[in-house]
Amino acid sequence: MTELQARGVVKAYGPTPALRGITLDVAEGEIVAVTGPSGCGKSTLLHCLAGILRPDAGQVFWRGERIDTWSEAARSKLRRTEFGVLFQFGQLVPELTVAENVALPLLLAGTGRRAGRTVATAWLARLGVADLADARPGELSGGQQQRCALARTLVTEPRVIFADEPTGALDTLAGEQVLTQLVRLAREQRTSVVLVTHEPRIAGYADREVVLRDGAVDGAGLGLDLPAAAGSGLGLRATGAPAGEALANAAPAGGAPAGERPAGGAR
Amino acid sequence: MRPGTLGRLALAGTRTDAVRVVLTALSAALAALAGLAALTVLAIPTPPATDDNEVRWSLQYATALLREPGLRGGTAFALLLLALPVLALAGQCARLGAPARDRRLAALRLAGATPGQVTRLAALETGVASLLGTVGGLVVFLVAHELLDRPGADGRLALPTDVLPSPVALAATVLGLPAVAAVATALLLRRVVTTPFGVVRRARRDRPPRPWFALLVPAGVGSFAGYFPLLHWLERHEVQALLPYLPILVAVGGLAALVGTVLAAGWFSYAAGRLLHRLAQGPAALLAARRLAADPWAGSRTFAALLAAVLFGGGAAAFRAHFQARYAAELAEARTFGDVTSAGDTFYLDTIGLVDLAVAAAVTIAAGGLLVALVEGIVARRRAYAALVAQGVPRGVLGRSVAWQALAPAVPAVLLALTVGLLLGRFLSGPVRTGGSGYVCEAAAAICADPAARGPYLRLVEAPERYVMPGVPLEQLALVGAGAVAAVALTVAVGLLFLQASTTVEELRAT
Numbered sequence: 001m002t003e004l005q006a007r008g009v010v011k012a013y014g015p016t017p018a019l020r021g022i023t024l025d026v027a028e029g030e031i032v033a034v035t036g037p038s039g040c041g042k043s044t045l046l047h048c049l050a051g052i053l054r055p056d057a058g059q060v061f062w063r064g065e066r067i068d069t070w071s072e073a074a075r076s077k078l079r080r081t082e083f084g085v086l087f088q089f090g091q092l093v094p095e096l097t098v099a100e101n102v103a104l105p106l107l108l109a110g111t112g113r114r115a116g117r118t119v120a121t122a123w124l125a126r127l128g129v130a131d132l133a134d135a136r137p138g139e140l141s142g143g144q145q146q147r148c149a150l151a152r153t154l155v156t157e158p159r160v161i162f163a164d165e166p167t168g169a170l171d172t173l174a175g176e177q178v179l180t181q182l183v184r185l186a187r188e189q190r191t192s193v194v195l196v197t198h199e200p201r202i203a204g205y206a207d208r209e210v211v212l213r214d215g216a217v218d219g220a221g222l223g224l225d226l227p228a229a230a231g232s233g234l235g236l237r238a239t240g241a242p243a244g245e246a247l248a249n250a251a252p253a254g255g256a257p258a259g260e261r262p263a264g265g266a267r
Numbered sequence: 268m269r270p271g272t273l274g275r276l277a278l279a280g281t282r283t284d285a286v287r288v289v290l291t292a293l294s295a296a297l298a299a300l301a302g303l304a305a306l307t308v309l310a311i312p313t314p315p316a317t318d319d320n321e322v323r324w325s326l327q328y329a330t331a332l333l334r335e336p337g338l339r340g341g342t343a344f345a346l347l348l349l350a351l352p353v354l355a356l357a358g359q360c361a362r363l364g365a366p367a368r369d370r371r372l373a374a375l376r377l378a379g380a381t382p383g384q385v386t387r388l389a390a391l392e393t394g395v396a397s398l399l400g401t402v403g404g405l406v407v408f409l410v411a412h413e414l415l416d417r418p419g420a421d422g423r424l425a426l427p428t429d430v431l432p433s434p435v436a437l438a439a440t441v442l443g444l445p446a447v448a449a450v451a452t453a454l455l456l457r458r459v460v461t462t463p464f465g466v467v468r469r470a471r472r473d474r475p476p477r478p479w480f481a482l483l484v485p486a487g488v489g490s491f492a493g494y495f496p497l498l499h500w501l502e503r504h505e506v507q508a509l510l511p512y513l514p515i516l517v518a519v520g521g522l523a524a525l526v527g528t529v530l531a532a533g534w535f536s537y538a539a540g541r542l543l544h545r546l547a548q549g550p551a552a553l554l555a556a557r558r559l560a561a562d563p564w565a566g567s568r569t570f571a572a573l574l575a576a577v578l579f580g581g582g583a584a585a586f587r588a589h590f591q592a593r594y595a596a597e598l599a600e601a602r603t604f605g606d607v608t609s610a611g612d613t614f615y616l617d618t619i620g621l622v623d624l625a626v627a628a629a630v631t632i633a634a635g636g637l638l639v640a641l642v643e644g645i646v647a648r649r650r651a652y653a654a655l656v657a658q659g660v661p662r663g664v665l666g667r668s669v670a671w672q673a674l675a676p677a678v679p680a681v682l683l684a685l686t687v688g689l690l691l692g693r694f695l696s697g698p699v700r701t702g703g704s705g706y707v708c709e710a711a712a713a714i715c716a717d718p719a720a721r722g723p724y725l726r727l728v729e730a731p732e733r734y735v736m737p738g739v740p741l742e743q744l745a746l747v748g749a750g751a752v753a754a755v756a757l758t759v760a761v762g763l764l765f766l767q768a769s770t771t772v773e774e775l776r777a778t
Contacts, residue, residue, distance in 0.1 A: 052657045073661065080659025091654040095557035107550040108660060153658075 001028045001063075003160055003192045004049060009058035011044050018044040020215040021058065026160070029190035031183060033206035035197055041215040042196045043164050049194055050083055050162040051075035062160070080108055084158035084191075086182075088168040091149050092137040098124065099133040102152045109156070123151040127181055143174025150178060154185055160192045167202055179205050284368060287360055288396040290639060294357035295400025295444055296407065297632065298350045302440045303408045305346035306432035308339050329423040331614055332621070345625055348579070352629045355572035356636035357397070357448065359643070386453055394449030401441045476534040476563055483527025484687055490520025491694035517695065524691055528578055528684050529571040532676075535683075536563035536570070539676035551664045555671030563676075565644055569636030570676070573751060574684040576629035580747035581688020582695075583622040584740045589696035590615040592737035596701045603705070603730055626747065634754035641673060641762035649769035656770040666766055670759045677755045685748050689739070699737060702730035 004026040011019040018041045026032050026049075034042045047053040049060060051067050052075075060068040062082070067075060079085060092101045102123060103116035111119070117133075124130045127147045137145055146166060153161055163182065167175030183205050186193045195206055203209050211218040313336045316323050328334045332342045372385045380388075416428035431437075494517055501509055540559025547553045558565075594616060645652070652665055708715035710724035 047657075050657070076656070076659050076661050078659070079657070080661075083659070085658045087654055087657070091651070091658065093554065093557070093651060093655070095561040096554070100553065100557070104550055104553075105659070107548075107553065108664065113548060113553070 002026070002061075003028045003030070003063060004194070005059075005061040006045070006049060007059045007061070009045070009048050009055045009060065011041075011048055011053065011055050017215050019048065019055070022212075022215075022217060024049075024210060024217070026192050026194060028159075028192055029187070030208065031186060031193040031195060031206045033195045033197060033203035033209045034212060035200065035203045035209055036212035036218065038198065040212040042198070042212055044215075045212065046162050046164050046194055046196045050085055050160075051078055052085075080105060081156060082159045084153035084156065084161040086146075086149060086153045086161060086163040086166045088165040089142070089145070092145060092152070094137050097134050097136060098129070098140070098148045101137065102148060102155050105152065105156045120151070120155060123155050124148065126185070127151050141174070142170050143177060146170060146174070146178045147181065150182055150185075154189075157189060158191060160194065161186060162194050162196075164196045165198070166195070167197075167199075175202070284371075284392075287368075288392065288399075290360040291357055291393060291396040291448075292400035292403065294353055294360055295397035295448065296404035297400075298353040298357065298444055299401040299404030299440055300408055301346050301350040301353060302444070303404065303432065303437070305343040306436045306440065307412075307427050307430060308333065308343040308346065310430045310432045310436070311339060311427050312430070327424055327429065328427065329419055329421065329425050332618065333424075333427055345622070349625055349629060349632075352569075352572035352576060352632040352636065355569045356632055356639065358451075359569045359636040359639045390449040390453040393452040394445045397445035397448040398442075401444050405437065405441050475560070476537050478531060478534045478538070480527050480530035481534065483523040484531070484683075487520040487522070487524025487527060488687060488690045488694070490516050490523070491691050494520075494694060495697050521691060521695075524687050525575060525578060528574050528680075528687055532571040532574055532680060533563045535680040536565075536676040539679065543671065543675050549664075549667075550660070551667035552671050554665075554668040555675060558668070558672055559676060565640065569633055569640050570680070572636060573630060573633035573677075573754070574680055576626050576633055577681050577684040577747060577751045578688040578691075579622070579629070580626040580751075581685040581744060582692035583619055583626060583688075584685075584743035584747060585689045585692025585737075586622075586696050587616070587619045587743055588737040588740040589692075589699060590619060592699040592735065596699055596735075599701070600703065600705070600730070603707075603728060627750070630751055630754050634758050637673070637755060638758040638761055641669065641758055642765045645669065645762060645765050645769050652766065652770045662767065662770055665770065666763045669762060669766060670756075673755050673759045673762075674752070678752060681748050681751045685744050689744060693736070696737075698734040700732060700734055702732040704729040 002025050004024075006022050006024040009019050009022040009024075010017075022041075022045055024032075024045075034045060036042055044053065048055045048068070051060070051070070055068055058068075059066050062078070067078060070078070092098070093104070096104070099117050099120045102120035103111075103113070106116040106119055107113065121130060121133050124133055127150060129144060129147050129151070132140060132144060132148065137148070140148065146169075150166075161182070166182065167178055170178065179202060182193065185191070193206075195202070197203055311325055311328075311333060313323050314320065314325060320326060323336060324334045325336070326334065332338050368389070372389065375388065376382070376385055412428055412431070415426055416424070418424055432440075494513065497516075498510075498513055501507075501513075536559050540556045540561075540563060542556075543552055544556035544560060547556050594613065597612070655665065656662060705728055706725040707728045708721050708724050709726055710721060714724060715721045
C-alpha cells in the first residue's frame, strides 16, 4: 500500500526555486533516503511531504487523501498523530525533563501526565535510555539527546517518520546507534521513514535512495546502488565508485521512477 | 584598536541589534526627560520674604506642588521615581537579541579581538545609544520648554517653563546617564566570557532563588505600623531628641518594603513555576511551569519595576481613601459650624490624582519593558518553538504557555505589591480625626458677616473628637491591580505576534 505520494511538487523561496516538480511514492513500511548536495531541496521536500510547508504547485497525498490543501491546524494534527518528525538538533525543550519531553505529544493528545509518563518511560526503556528519564536535555550527550528525541517521535506510534539529518550533529558511533534503533523500530512497527541525509553511509540504511539535484530528482544518480539487504535495511555501503559506473551497474527497482534506486547494499 | 574602528564595530549588527540600539536610546531619552524635569523643579528659585508673601511662595505657578518650596522636593523625587521603570526598561533592552550579539562578539574574538576589547565594544554600543537618547531627550525637553511656556488665564504658569537647570546639571544628565549605562554594561559583562568558538559562558545561577528578600517586606511594613505608636510614646514621655529620626525610620522601612517586593520578583516567578508544575495537567501550563522554574529571572527586572509601580499605586489608593475621608470630615465639620458654602480643600486629592497619573505612566513603561523581555525570550527560543510546531504542537499551545508564563507570577505578585502598598499607605497616613469644637453664629447672615457685630451671637459647639480609620479602597485597588494585570496581558497579546513569526519553518534552518 502506498503511504505517501508526491506529485509534481514545486516550491520556491522568492525567486529561488527549491523543488521543480518532484514525484515520489513511499510504500507502507518503506525506508526512503533522500540524498543530494547541500541546497538541493532535500529538507524542503521533507517539509512539503510532512505538511510543514505547502507546495506552490503539485499535490501531496497521505493514504490517498490530498493533504497539501488541508488547513494548518489539520496538518498540524496530522503531524502530531500520524507523522513523527525528527530533526538534527534543538528539538527537545530544554526546561522539561526527558520523560516530559517524550510525553509531550501524548499530553497534547489529552493523555494525563501520569499515564503519559508511564508510556514515555517505556519508550525510553526500549531505546536503552530509561535511566535518563528525569534528566534535562542539557545534561545529555548529543547521542543521548537524539535517542530521547527518537523516543518522542515514536511515542505516538506514527505511520510515517520524517527524519531530517538525524545524525548530522553526532559522531559516527552515536549516529550508528540512533540509525540502528530508528530502522529497527520502524521495521517492527511497519512505519514508513523518509530520511534526509547527505551522507551515503546513512543512506545505506534505507530501502531506496532518491537523489536530488537542484530541486529535481537526479536522473543520472550519484552512485552505485545494490538491492537492499532484505528486511534488515542495515546493509553496508562503500563509497567512491565513479558515477558513470554506478549508473551502468544500477539495477532498476520495480516501479521506482528515474533517479530512485533501491539502496542498502555495498558499493 | 582605534577608537573609530571600535565605534564602527560597536554599532554594526543585524536588525535586532538596531532595534536594541533604538530601544536603549528611547529609554535613555525618557530617563533624561524625567531627570531634566526633576532638575527644573529643583531649579525654581525661592523668592525673598515680603509683606505680601511671608511664606516665600513662587506665586507665578498655578499648582501648589511648584509654588510651595516645601513641596518641590517631593515633586522632584516623584519625577525621579518615574525614571526607575525607565531604567528597568533600558536594562531589559540590553538583553534584546543577546544571542545574536554574543555570536557577533565571538566572531570578533575569532578575528583576534581581546576579551577586554569585546567588553568595551558592548559597553560602547550601550553608551553611544544612550548618548543619542539623552541628546534627543534634551532636544525634546528644550522644545517643550519653549512651546509650553504659556501662562493661563490667571497669568500663572502650569509648568516651570520660566526656569532651566544650570548648564552643569544639564551636562551631567546628558553625559552622566550614558556613562553610567556604559559602566553598568561593562560590569554586567564581567561574568561573561566570550570565546572565539562562539560560546558565551555565564556564571549560571544554579541554585533556585531564595525568598529571604521577601523578609524585608514585613520588616518595612512593621516600621510603618510602629510609626504612630512610637511617635505618641515619644511625645508622651517627652523624648524630643529622637523625634527627628522618626522620618528616617519611615524612609528606611518604605525602602525595605519596596526593595523586598521588587527583589522577591525572581522568587515569585520560581514559586509560581513550582506551584504551576504541581497543578498543571495540560502541555501549555507544563511548558510555562518548567520555564518559570528554570529561568525565574527572565524579565524579572521589568517585572520588578511593574511591582514597584503597583506598590506605589496601592499606597496612593490608601492615601486617597485617607484624603477623601478627611475631606468628608472637613465638609461635615463646616456644616456643623454653619458654613454651608465651604467646598473644602481638594489640594491633597488633586495631588493624589497626579500620583495616580505617575503610577499609570510607570505601569505603561514597565509593560513596555515586559514586552521587550517577552519578545527577547521568544526570539531566543525560536528554533525550539519552530521545531515544536513542525512536530505538530499547535501554536495555540505555545501561545497559552507564554501567557501562563507571564500571568502566573504576575497575578500573585501584583496582589502582594498592592497589599504592601496599601498597608504602608494606611500606616503612614494614619486615622482621620473627626469632630472638634467651633463657634456657630446664630443670627442673620448680614450680622454674622460683620466681625464687629456677630460676637454676642456666637455659640460654642463641641462635637466629640474621634479617630476613624478610612475604609479599604477596594475599587481603587482593583483598578490599579486590574490595570497592571491588563498591561501584562496586553504585552502577552503583542508578544504572541512575534511567536507567530518565530515559529515559521525557516527558523529550523537558523543557527
